[in-house]
Amino acid sequence: MSIPKQPIQQRILKYTITALIVVGSIWSASGLEITLEKILKAPEQIAILVGAMFPLDLSAEAIERILPKVAESLFIAWAGTVIGALFSFPIAFLAANNVAVNYISETTKQILNGIRAFPELILAFVFLPITGLGALTGTLAIGIHSIGTLGKLSSEVIEGIDEGPLEAIKSSGGSKINELLFGVVPQVMPTITSYWLYRFEINLRASAVLGVVGAGGVGAELINQLRFRDFPRAGTVLVATVVLVLTVDTISAAIRRRIIKGRSVKV
Amino acid sequence: MIKFENVGVVYPGGVKALDNINLEINEGDFVIIVGLSGAGKSTLLRSINNLVKPTDGNVTVDGNNVTNASKKELKQIRSDIGMIFQTFNLVNRSNVLKNVLTGRLSQVSTIRSITGLWPKEDKQIAFDALQRVEILEKAYVRGSNLSGGQQQRVGIARALAQKPKVMLADEPVASLDPVTSRVVMSYLKKINQELGITTIVNLHFLDLAKEFGTRLIGLREGNLVYDGNVDDVSDADFENIYGRSIKSSDLIGDDD
Amino acid sequence: MINLPKKPPPSLMVFLGIPSALLFSYYCFLKVGFNLSDFKENLENRYLVTDPLFNPKWSWAIENASEALVETIQIAILASIVGCFVALPLSFYASQTTNQNKVSYFLYKSFLNLVRTIPDLFWAMMFTVAVGLGPFAGVLALVMFSLAIMGKLLSETIDSIDPGPLEAAKSSGASHNQSVFTSALPQVLPNFTAYFLYIFELCIRASVILGLVGAGGVGRIIETQRIFLRFDRISPIIVLILLVVILIEQFSVWLRRRIL
Numbered sequence: 211m212s213i214p215k216q217p218i219q220q221r222i223l224k225y226t227i228t229a230l231i232v233v234g235s236i237w238s239a240s241g242l243e244i245t246l247e248k249i250l251k252a253p254e255q256i257a258i259l260v261g262a263m264f265p266l267d268l269s270a271e272a273i274e275r276i277l278p279k280v281a282e283s284l285f286i287a288w289a290g291t292v293i294g295a296l297f298s299f300p301i302a303f304l305a306a307n308n309v310a311v312n313y314i315s316e317t318t319k320q321i322l323n324g325i326r327a328f329p330e331l332i333l334a335f336v337f338l339p340i341t342g343l344g345a346l347t348g349t350l351a352i353g354i355h356s357i358g359t360l361g362k363l364s365s366e367v368i369e370g371i372d373e374g375p376l377e378a379i380k381s382s383g384g385s386k387i388n389e390l391l392f393g394v395v396p397q398v399m400p401t402i403t404s405y406w407l408y409r410f411e412i413n414l415r416a417s418a419v420l421g422v423v424g425a426g427g428v429g430a431e432l433i434n435q436l437r438f439r440d441f442p443r444a445g446t447v448l449v450a451t452v453v454l455v456l457t458v459d460t461i462s463a464a465i466r467r468r469i470i471k472g473r474s475v476k477v
Numbered sequence: 478m479i480k481f482e483n484v485g486v487v488y489p490g491g492v493k494a495l496d497n498i499n500l501e502i503n504e505g506d507f508v509i510i511v512g513l514s515g516a517g518k519s520t521l522l523r524s525i526n527n528l529v530k531p532t533d534g535n536v537t538v539d540g541n542n543v544t545n546a547s548k549k550e551l552k553q554i555r556s557d558i559g560m561i562f563q564t565f566n567l568v569n570r571s572n573v574l575k576n577v578l579t580g581r582l583s584q585v586s587t588i589r590s591i592t593g594l595w596p597k598e599d600k601q602i603a604f605d606a607l608q609r610v611e612i613l614e615k616a617y618v619r620g621s622n623l624s625g626g627q628q629q630r631v632g633i634a635r636a637l638a639q640k641p642k643v644m645l646a647d648e649p650v651a652s653l654d655p656v657t658s659r660v661v662m663s664y665l666k667k668i669n670q671e672l673g674i675t676t677i678v679n680l681h682f683l684d685l686a687k688e689f690g691t692r693l694i695g696l697r698e699g700n701l702v703y704d705g706n707v708d709d710v711s712d713a714d715f716e717n718i719y720g721r722s723i724k725s726s727d728l729i730g731d732d733d
Numbered sequence: 734m735i736n737l738p739k740k741p742p743p744s745l746m747v748f749l750g751i752p753s754a755l756l757f758s759y760y761c762f763l764k765v766g767f768n769l770s771d772f773k774e775n776l777e778n779r780y781l782v783t784d785p786l787f788n789p790k791w792s793w794a795i796e797n798a799s800e801a802l803v804e805t806i807q808i809a810i811l812a813s814i815v816g817c818f819v820a821l822p823l824s825f826y827a828s829q830t831t832n833q834n835k836v837s838y839f840l841y842k843s844f845l846n847l848v849r850t851i852p853d854l855f856w857a858m859m860f861t862v863a864v865g866l867g868p869f870a871g872v873l874a875l876v877m878f879s880l881a882i883m884g885k886l887l888s889e890t891i892d893s894i895d896p897g898p899l900e901a902a903k904s905s906g907a908s909h910n911q912s913v914f915t916s917a918l919p920q921v922l923p924n925f926t927a928y929f930l931y932i933f934e935l936c937i938r939a940s941v942i943l944g945l946v947g948a949g950g951v952g953r954i955i956e957t958q959r960i961f962l963r964f965d966r967i968s969p970i971i972v973l974i975l976l977v978v979i980l981i982e983q984f985s986v987w988l989r990r991r992i993l
Contacts, residue, residue, distance in 0.1 A: 214616050223991075235814050238807035242868040242949070252864050252873065259863040282764070289761040327975050331942045335959045335967070339781045341772070345765035415852040422854060422945060426765065432855060433946065436862050448855065455850040468746065526904050556906030566897035570919040579915045583906030590911050632901075639905050 263445030272443050276431055280450045283427035286348045286417040291410040293349070294356025299402070301357065302364030309368060309394070319365065325358030330416045334425040345426030352413050352420070360409055364402050371397045404466040411462050418451050478504040478539060478675050479525060479643065485533035486520050494520040495531070496699040507669045508677045509690035509707070513719055516696040518679040522645050525677070526558045527551055539642060556583035559636025563648040565628040569621035573612070573631050576620055577603040580638030606637040610664055626657035633664055644668065646678040650685070655729050658682070662689045682729035683715055785965035794969035798954050802973060805950035808871045808943065809936035816879025817929045823880070824887035830896055831913050845884035853878040853939050857948040868949025875939060879932050886928045887921065894920045930985035934978055941974055
């Protein structure tokens with residue numbers, strides 16, 4: 211029996227995708243003037259920088275300057291997440307097409323998309339002239355961006371619930387509010403709360419960065435140290451940031467796991 | 478061909494899966510192993526290609542000590558042993574041909590297998606294997622688009638593509654209906670008879686064992702309790718192997 | 734008298750967690766200087782921003798920012814491709830399904846976690862110092878960014894694949910790499926594609942900001958304009974980027990439907 215040949219369509223898709231990737235990379239690399247020479251030199255240059263950072267500057271002066279800024283990033287991230295969680299929760303109901311009327315939910319979704327679209331830094335730019343330099347601007351930027359993302363995610367959770375319990379409440383004479391409170395909220399709270407915590411983890415990184423434009427946090431420290439070529443101190447800032455983020459990530463991940471798993475009660 | 482010398486397997490946690498097994502299987506044998514779930518059938522099979530390493534004793538295949546083989550030796554030994562699984566273990570997203578070609582991996586350089594530039598001889602071996610289980614026309618069909626019986630035939634083809642000396646089948650028909658099960662078992666039997674490949678099959682359907690086996694081995698709680706010709710087996714022997722009377726779930730029956 | 738079962742006490746987490754979370758929140762708002770009356774006063778200045786913001790100067794943007802916009806997109810394309818493809822093998826080492834060596838698994842997983850903790854702009858700052866100002870630093874920064882995200886997502890996906898085909902390949906004598914390539918990789922390819930498109934979109938957004946620290950792209954223009962409160966020039970740039978992001982989102986939805 212003759213050996214069958216591979217159908218054409220499968221191969222075309224494979225080759226097109228490969229071509230796209232190769233062409234895209236080459237076009238980008240040449241447009242950005244990234245030569246092989248630059249690539250080969252890079253590891254050495256990076257090693258020089260890393261070497262210059264050690265030993266870290268752990269003097270009292272450095273710690274005095276850096277620690278408060280690191281803490282400030284934490285506060286900004288938390289406050290921003292709280293704003294995000296607080297406002298996104300009711301908005302999410304408006305955006306869910308199984309709770310709100312279709313045209314309201316569509317509009318709300320588009321508004322949320324609009325808010326989400328702006329990176330926190332751009333929002334920080336917008337707020338800077340209004341609220342000035344400092345932590346408040348960062349908090350507002352992060353808070354409002356979080357409303358957008360959390361709003362969208364929460365509305366998706368709400369849309370994915372089991373309608374059964376709602377029907378049960380309705381059939382026993384419960385009002386729409388009862389339905390929401392006793393049917394929807396208990397179902398969605400674990401997932402939504404875990405989203406809040408995950409957002410906190412991400413916001414922590416965002417708040418570290420916002421300092422670069424003066425919106426509070428440790429970013430300003432890092433860029434200053436780098437500008438003044440004080441590499442050991444810059445290294446300290448980096449390590450401090452990493453430690454903070456790792457700690458928060460670990461704790462938050464543990465709490466999130468616990469929330470999703472639910473508590474085991476001895477019966 | 479295959480020799481078990483005082484083989485014992487104790488899993489971490491203390492479970493004794495195999496206890497002092499001494500067994501010799503000759504080249505060209507078609508052996509069927511029966512026993513309850515947990516009797517050690519799977520463990521016995523997997524100790525032949527060292528997917529499970531015995532804690533006592535050793536297993537020899539074709540003169541090579543499998544249990545104490547080095548990594549390199551083990552790869553060589555394994556390439557001569559084909560295995561088919563209850564859950565077929567096909568790569569669902571890949572097509573049939575790619576799945577069968579994975580049987581040739583041990584003989585082909587990594588670069589060639591990654592880029593898909595298989596040598597012509599290996600492709601031919603794969604096609605021949607597919608031909609033998611009569612599924613060549615499905616060569617470019619995705620694994621997941623095949624029925625259970627077809628998937629198992631691809632599994633057999635994959636093992637055949639290794640050009641093995643030994644064929645291990647771990648409950649190959651447990652997920653298949655009676656008709657398809659008999660089709661798969663007859664392919665295994667045919668391959669054993671036409672190519673002389675030593676074949677060992679785990680089954681828990683007793684009537685199927687009597688229908689297709691030549692030599693029967695019974696395991697109970699990790700111990701070898703029966704070893705003899707299939708024609709000599711009586712219901713009483715089965716009850717001894719199982720430690721209880723035969724139930725209808727132990728028989729595959731016919732198509733209703 | 735009915736004997737009611739004893740009500741389980743509130744879990745420690747809820748009992749301690751919620752009040753401390755509330756207290757902490759109050760503290761945070763205090764420390765960031767949240768003051769309602771001040772805030773109201775500040776809001777009166779909003780016209781400084783909103784007036785120019787809603788008055789986009791398209792022609793200026795197209796004339797002066799097009800090149801930088803293209804640069805921004807190129808950075809995103811290159812970085813996401815390189816980052817994601819480098820992350821591919823790393824992810825297999827960072828999953829216990831495909832890496833049985835406990836030490837090596839731990840090292841790879843920790844490496845990915847570590848890279849994830851550093852924000853993209855921090856990478857950009859460091860790379861501008863190491864390799865100089867310009868888009869090369871930006872690409873390197875986003876490569877780390879993409880690598881980290883793809884590494885985490887993909888390794889978690891690999892954790893939950895079917896190990897059966899891997900066992901089959903190993904039992905036939907195939908080498909470890911061959912087994913992973915033929916029997917594990919195909920299982921995660923759809924996920925890889927979906928994650929890649931997601932990361933590509935993230936990279937475009939992130940790439941907008943790189944210029945702030947001199948790592949290429951349209952960020953530099955945004956920074957200089959913002960200092961002069963020229964939001965009328967910034968808003969069209971942002972809108973253009975958003976259009977690109979929306980296009981990519983549509984394309985990825987289309988592509989995912991084709992592939993699945």
